[in-house]
Amino acid sequence: MTAVFYRAVNATYPKAVHSEGMYIFDENAKEYLDMSGGAAVSCVGHQHPSVIAALSEQINSMSFAHTAFFSNDPQEQLAKKLSGKFSEAGAKVYFTSGGSEANETAFKMAWQYWRAKGLPSKQKIISRVHSYHGNTYGALSISGNLPRRRVMGEVLMDWPRIDACYAYRNQQDHETAQEYGLRAANKLEETILREGAENIAAFIAEPVVGASLGVVPAVEGYFKRIAEICQSHDILLIADEIMCGTGRTGTFFAHEQEDFLPDIVTLAKGIAGGYQPLAATITRAHIHETFTSGGSGFDHGHTYVGHASACAAGLAVINVIEDENLLQNVVRQGQLLQQELEAAFKDHPHIGDIRGRGLFRGIEIVADKSTKAPFPDAAQITKRLKQATMKHGLICYPGGGSFQDNLGSSIMLAPPFILQPDHIDRAIDKLRAILSDIFDD
Ligand SMILES: Cc1ncc(COP(=O)(O)O)c(C=O)c1O
Numbered sequence: 530m531t532a533v534f535y536r537a538v539n540a541t542y543p544k545a546v547h548s549e550g551m552y553i554f555d556e557n558a559k560e561y562l563d564m565s566g567g568a569a570v571s572c573v574g575h576q577h578p579s580v581i582a583a584l585s586e587q588i589n590s591m592s593f594a595h596t597a598f599f600s601n602d603p604q605e606q607l608a609k610k611l612s613g614k615f616s617e618a619g620a621k622v623y624f625t626s627g628g629s630e631a632n633e634t635a636f637k638m639a640w641q642y643w644r645a646k647g648l649p650s651k652q653k654i655i656s657r658v659h660s661y662h663g664n665t666y667g668a669l670s671i672s673g674n675l676p677r678r679r680v681m682g683e684v685l686m687d688w689p690r691i692d693a694c695y696a697y698r699n700q701q702d703h704e705t706a707q708e709y710g711l712r713a714a715n716k717l718e719e720t721i722l723r724e725g726a727e728n729i730a731a732f733i734a735e736p737v738v739g740a741s742l743g744v745v746p747a748v749e750g751y752f753k754r755i756a757e758i759c760q761s762h763d764i765l766l767i768a769d770e771i772m773c774g775t776g777r778t779g780t781f782f783a784h785e786q787e788d789f790l791p792d793i794v795t796l797a798k799g800i801a802g803g804y805q806p807l808a809a810t811i812t813r814a815h816i817h818e819t820f821t822s823g824g825s826g827f828d829h830g831h832t833y834v835g836h837a838s839a840c841a842a843g844l845a846v847i848n849v850i851e852d853e854n855l856l857q858n859v860v861r862q863g864q865l866l867q868q869e870l871e872a873a874f875k876d877h878p879h880i881g882d883i884r885g886r887g888l889f890r891g892i893e894i895v896a897d898k899s900t901k902a903p904f905p906d907a908a909q910i911t912k913r914l915k916q917a918t919m920k921h922g923l924i925c926y927p928g929g930g931s932f933q934d935n936l937g938s939s940i941m942l943a944p945p946f947i948l949q950p951d952h953i954d955r956a957i958d959k960l961r962a963i964l965s966d967i968f969d970d
Pocket residue numbers: 568627628629630632661662663664735739740769770771772797798
């Protein structure tokens with residue numbers, strides 16, 4: 530009898546005992562092909578020798594020194610590296626342990642920034658439906674993942690939300706993609722005008738929506754317009770790149786492909802590739818300067834901020850991405866993955882859409898391809914997908930699935946950047962068997 534309070538309280542889980550490259554093995558030596566890096570985490574694959582070596586070296590020399598008293602080499606070097614990758618010089622990096630903490634840090638930066646500027650009424654943070662920014666109270670309050678919000682009843686704060694840019698469902702027949710993008714972005718301006726810019730601190734969005742929608746990039750021009758609106762109303766723009774950042778879409782930051790500069794970017798998951806819990810909140814220099822020049826400081830902190838071994842793992846992971854030229858592979862294999870998924874499933878009666886960027890791809894499942902209606906029991910389909918993928922030894926990320934919210938079930942693929950064509954072939958065979966289990970029985 531286990532003493533673990535599991536995530537899914539009635540579930541039983543196989544025990545993972547070994548992992549290597551693209552694979553995880555359980556206690557019965559069953560092999561699982563890892564096509565989602567868990568949840569877009571394992572970006573350089575499992576047990577990479579250089580990451581293990583860097584981590585071991587750090588733990589052997591200095592395992593912990595609280596960053597309220599000391600800095601450490603790994604956090605200094607990793608901050609320099611991330612700041613150097615940001616499109617504007619002088620960005621500063623605040624390290625925490627997970628995505629929710631990184632977003633909470635971003636929210637506090639926004640709130641304290643406006644207080645330091647003498648504008649304390651700028652408090653609300655606008656987010657999008659559907660979106661997920663974390664599971665802590667603030668981060669879930671400022672998320673538009675409707676099924677997850679519903680579970681919490683009325684406990685969460687209820688701040689304004691606009692629809693995500695989701696062309697598959699929301700672009701109208703008479704609109705071009707650009708016209709739709711503009712219409713979707715202008716909803717932000719309408720919301721700001723309705724709420725009063727003097728009450729809005731920030732707007733947060735994922736440049737490519739991850740698990741909440743099953744990988745949805747915005748249409749061209751959408752984020753450029755969003756950035757213009759934020760700038761003209763003095764609203765900070767936070768890019769949540771916790772899933773889509775750290776190279777997942779083929780550029781180090783996902784927003785690079787959208788041609789806008791966020792005020793704050795959050796990274797987690799891939800940043801330390803699963804070797805350690807690590808997240809980063811990266812802020813433009815002008816925000817940091819507000820805290821240093823006014824003398825107000827930034828009041829925040831957690832015990833493991835800037836943890837040396839977590840940062841050592843992060844530094845080693847980013848070195849691997851650079852040294853092995855992995856972003857080139859993300860682009861190349863990402864295109865192949867999209868082609869192969871389309872060849873295999875485009876004509877499947879229940880696959881409504883196949884989309885994404887780089888090694889970040891989503892498949893949306895619908896009951897009826899012409900109306901795009903989800904199955905009435907879409908949530909159950911997501912559950913059955915989870916069971917079937919494990920049965921067939923495929924790690925992917927089934928999500929979505931809400932008839933009430935007009936949201937199909939989705940399968941998210943976010944494999945390690947070391948992916949090769951034979952892994953894609955194996956994954957497609959497994960997906961075929963999984964879909965057959967769900968729809969042909
Ligand atoms: C876009 C996004 N933001 C925030 C989070 C929260 O990260 P964590 O689970 O590490 O707290 C997630 C996690 O899935 C995410 O996908």
